[in-house]
Amino acid sequence: MSLLLSFGVLVLGFHHLQSIPDSWSQHYVFVKFGKEHTLECPLQGEGISWICPHNARSICSKASTRQKTLHLPNLSHKKSGLYTCTNALHQSYSTYLLIDEGQDLLNISCTSDSYTSSVLHCSMDKPFTGPSLLRVRSYSSNMTQEGKEMKIPQDENQNFLFDIQLPNSCPSEELMDPIQMSVEVMSSHEYTSRDLTFYRRDIVVPKTPENVTFTKEKIMWSNPSWTPYPSFFPLLFELTVRYRNNTIVTKRTEEQNYSAKDVQTIRVRCRDLYNPSSWSPWSPRLNVRA
Template identity: 30%
Template sequence: MPVLVLLALCIALTDTLTAFPPKFLVGNLNEDVVVKCNTSRQEVKWTQNGEPEPMAELVENGRNLTILGLDLPATGNYSCWAGGVLLDSTYVVVGDSGEGGRAASCRADSYLGSFRCSWKGPRSAVFRARLTRRWVSQPPAPAPPAPRAHSAFPHSDGSVGLWVPAAGHGGRFSANFTDPSFCPFAEELRPLQLSFEGISDTSFLSFSIHFFVRDIVRPDAPQALTAHLHEGQLHLAWAPPASWPLPRSYFALLYWLQYELPNGTQVDTFVEGTEQTRLRERVRRVRISCQDPYSNSSWSPWSGWREVGTAGLRRG
């Protein structure tokens, strides 16, 4: 059995939904949906979003309520009552057509098992996600059939994960994740799969992405870049990103130095296996980036330019 890591997240952008509803039902557009009231009473009264006259064509049959031809105005929170006592509530939404959840991507700054993901979704939505290690031959998890009643997002063993905060703006969402089973010293044989469920005021969506951590690593910029003259040469020294794992002998980095001459010409040089070098040119300013040379790692952002002035000596 593969080890499962379950994470969940919620994004609140409106007053309508600030967390995943405890109970919700996903139906197909223009098809009938049956909402059930969890009670022993045979006769109940129904409201939609607190209104006693729902904006939908309904058929009541004891504890069951049939929504005829589900459309967007018919979505929302359906509650059953006995007198003034609330018995049960179900949030009804339409299954997404596949337009939601585009442009999902993740980025890690090291091999410590933590990374940040971002994705697109409806502007008004809440999300939750499940993180698993996936066999390469395993197909992506299919979207749940609709209609279907939902509550928690469980492990295969029935346990429920923790909710962690996330942020969203203008339909773009992001959240931080950690895979506690990740070992930076072991070969990564199986990709991670991140499966999302999202719900807005009117619709439900689900989608998955899968990736290896080694393919999403982009180091932070190197730090502490210094420059000084010594015996007629310009000595440059720097340190790896603070977030980069140790030991340095195992997690080596390739450094890309870019320096500018007094006439504005930019020169590139690459250094691996050391965190210092010497230049004989007259240098005006210098900056540095880094990359893991042993994986499909992206180059880090550039450090800020370090002004050197016209220090250094002409070649010779």
């Protein structure tokens, strides 16, 4: 295959992790478990030879390893690892052989602070049991954001948190323009990927309403500071009021005030008025003096 002429990371499978490269290669291909593939050495000159991973030494012991191509039949986890070709000039070129495990391993969720935020906050279940590399790209309106690379450490946390920058977009047009994201994770022996598509309206978790006050028998608050276009993004508010007789009342309103007497504590949160998105966090509990 012509893609192998530039030899980057060739992708294949699940195995105990050893080490990972420092960054993603510019060129790589994916091969499913049990399939065959042929590596091609891009080096020029005589004396081509191959160095194979420990579990695949029998492949490199054959006379065929003196050729510029190395045929790998029935690919398995044991054949994953680092393959290197060399020539008589002592030049070398290496590629990782990994198994593509598909999309089922990646469980990812993302949220946005607002409709105008340029950052997504994402959470991902770690697909592998050791250190790995994560690469994320976002797309919108035919614009591609540069990929972001991160190392996923080997620790007790099963969840990995990361942020991704979004391409610039007009907030008033977001309903017509879905966000697309490409996520890839690799280790020294494994690879998995997933493509995501979603609308901002479905993942917005607003920030908390601000400036909650109680004056002259009236509770008042203001929009979160991220809403510079309130006409585009009207909010529904929910407040919980504890009265001095310990009665608790929950009220939903589109207004930014609510009349009440004998109030003891107040909390307020918000969400999109027209789309049943997630609620914001509650505002800090306001204790009202008697």
